[in-house]
Amino acid sequence: MHHTAFLSEWGNNALDFSKKGPSGILPTTHFIVTALIIGRADVENVLAVLKAVSKRHFDGGQIDSEKTGNNHIKRKEVLEDLEELPFQVFSVIIDKRQLIGEGLRYKGSFFKFLHGLADRELFRIFPDLEMVADRTGDETFMKGFISYVQQNHIANLFNESSFGFVAANDSPIVQLAHFIAGTLARCYDETEITDQRGEFIQILKRKVLTIRFWPDAFAHNLINQPQPGPSFDPLLSELSVNLANDFLHRKSVDKAPQAIDQVSSLSYLLFHFRHISPTRYITSFELIEHIRARRGKNVSLHYFQTKVIAPLRDAGVLIASSSRGYKLPASQQDLYDFIGHSNTIIEPMLSRVKRFRDQIYMATDGKIDVLAADEYKVIRKVID
Template structure:
C-alpha cells in the first residue's frame, strides 16, 4: 500500500483573552495530504511558488499582510493544480472556556494532540506525519513529541501504519502554514471582514475535511467521529440521547440543583463527544467543574447522591467504576457492565444484611415481629419476596 504523507502546521496560539484582537479566537491544525508518489512533484511546485512570492525566506501566512487579500488569493489559486489535499481541525476556543483544565497550556496542547492524532489515524492508513520538530512553534514541538510517543507497532508486513518524520526546512510544511493561516480568515473573529475572499470555496476541491471542535450535541455525528469504530453504536446512541434529552428538558430550569447537574452532565458530554482518551473522568475533576461556579464546593457523598444519583433517577445513563475511580457517559456495553458490576457489589451485600436482620428478629420473636410488615417497608418486602420467588 502506498504511503500517505501529512505535512502539518498550525495557525493560532494559546491564550484566553479572546476580546484582545492579538489573541486568536480559533486554533487551526492543517495537514497537507500527499501521496508518496507525488511528494517530489509537490515539493518542486511549492518551492517554485516560494521562490517567486517569498524570495527572501519561507512561505509563511504571517508574511502576507492582512490587507493583501488579493495577493493571498492569487498565491492560493496557484497551488490548485498541485496534487495535494487538505485535512484541517479547527478548534473554537470560546467553546472551551467552561472546561477549566484546558485553560492551562499543557492540558490544552494535550487535548489538541489527542484530537489531531485520532482524526488522522481514523482517516488515513499507512500515514507518515511530517512536521517541524525543532524550529516550529511550541505547539508543533509538543505535537511531534506526542506523535512519537504514540507511534504504532509495525504491521504483519513490517510497515508502520502511523509514523513520524521531522523537517525544519520542508516547503510542504510551509504550505500547511499558509493554508492554516488562510483558513483563519474564515474562522477567527478578529480577522473576518468583507474584504476576505471565500477561501473555502476556492479550496473546495482540495479540502478532504474540516473538522470543527469542540463537538456539541447540536453538531455531533457519532458515525463520523474519530473513534466511531471503538463504540457500540446502539449503546452510544441511547446514552447520548438520554443525556441530551435531560439537558433540553432542564436547560431553563432555575432550580440550583438542576443547574449544577447540568454543569456536570455537559462536562461528561464534552468528554464523550471530543474523544478524550481517559475513559472515566475522575470524581475530583467533576467536582472542580462545580467548585468554580455558584454551586461551590460539595462533598463526594453529596456529589454522588445529588448529582450522579439525581441524574440517574431521571434516566440519564452514567457509568461509574470504583476500580477506575470516575464516571462517564457509556459508549459501549463493557462500560454499562462496569456500572452494573459496581452497583451490584454494593446492593447485594446490603440486601443480604437486611434479610438476615429480618430473619433473626422474626425467629427470635417466634414470628411475632416481622419488620417488613410495616407500611414503610412494603416496597422492600415486595422486592425481596419477588427476588426469592425467582
C-alpha cells in the first residue's frame, strides 16, 4: 500500500528549565513529533470528514489544539468525531529533561538528535513514505528533518519517498496531526498534563500505530500503577515489558511480512499494557483487526496464532492467553491463565494420540508403534 505521512511537532527546543522564554512561556518538558499515516486512496475521504469537523467545532476555521486549550469536553468531542477515519497515529515523545549531555544544550545539536531518532523509528515502519510537513517557520524541527530524510533516503527504484512542506492552513490533515500532538502533550508534558489524559488515550487507542518514548523507561504509564497484589506484580510486569521491548528493538528493522505483523501486534499489546490497563486481555479479533488496519489485508485466525503469537513466544516474549484473549502477564494469575488454557488443549490432544497409538499397536500385535520414531520421543515419553 502507498501511504502518506502528515507530520507536525509540538513543544519548544528550550533545555534550561529554570527560566521562562523571551515571551514568558515556560519550557516544555517534552518534545513531540506526530505523524498521521493515511493510505493515499483514503485522503479525500479524510478531508471531507475534517471539513465537517471544522464546521462543527471551529466555525469552519483551522482544527486548532491551542484554540481548544483546556476545554477538555470539546477536545473529547473532536477526537470522538475522528474515530472512524482511516488514519493511524505514529508519535515520538522525547523527555527533554533526560537530555543531559552538554552537546545537546544547543538547538542545532538537539534537533539533529531528534532528526535521527524520528527518522529511525518512522522508516522502520514505512520505508516508502510520501511525507507532508507543516511549514511553521525557519528554525523548526521539521525544516531540518526534511533535509535529514533527503540525505538518508535517496529515492531509487526501491524507495520512492518524497517530502514536502505545506502551510498548516492549507492542509486540514496537518492541522489534525498538530491537534493529536497537542492532545498527547496533555497526556505527557508536565506543563500541560491534565487529569483527563486517560480519557484522551482511551479514545485514541484504536488509532495508535506506535508511540515511541525516549528514553524508553518502564515508568512511562498513563494509568495509575496498581498496588502490588494478586492482580499486579511489579517485577513480573517489568520483566514482561523489558522482554517485549527487547524483541521490538531486534525485529523492528525486519521487513518480512510476518515479522512486521509480529512487531505490530506486540506493540499493540505493549501500548495497552502501559497506557490502558495491565490487567486487560485483548481479543484475537481486536489484534487481527489491528494487523488489517496496518497493512490493508485480512489475515486468518490460524495465521495469527501460528505466524504471529507462536513465533513471539518462541523468541522469549511472555504472552499470557485465556478465553478472553492475549496480554503481557502482570501477575501470577496471568501465568496460570496461560498454563491452564494450554492444558485444555494439550491434555485432550495427548489423550487422543495415546488412544490412536494403542489401537494401532493392539491391532497389529505390537508390530506398529506410531510413536517409535526419534522425532516423537518427547510425546512418547510423556504418554509412557
